[in-house]
Amino acid sequence: METNEAKEVAGFSCPKCGAPGITLQTAQCPNCHVLFKAAKDIPFDPRTEISADARHIASRIVTHLWILSVLLPVILGLLYALLKSR
Secondary structure, eight states: OOOHHHHHTTTOOOTTTOOOOOOSSOOBOTTTOOBOOOGGGSSSOTTTOOOHHHHHHHHHHHHHHHIIIIIHHHHHHHHHHHHHHO
């Protein structure tokens, strides 16, 4: 019977050759013999969590896109209306 640690990593596959079924007990790929760190050594799960750096960069991108697509056309429209009325 599998332990809890083995169930946590069930479905983990080798990034080099794609072989499935790597658990904490078998921390080595059976096909290409690559050694892996234990799942507890990984600071976050890249499949479900987003790093703080990625959140910061995404926030900056969204802010700049909002400025370009919403604020800039509004300001240009107001300037055009003011200059045309003179």
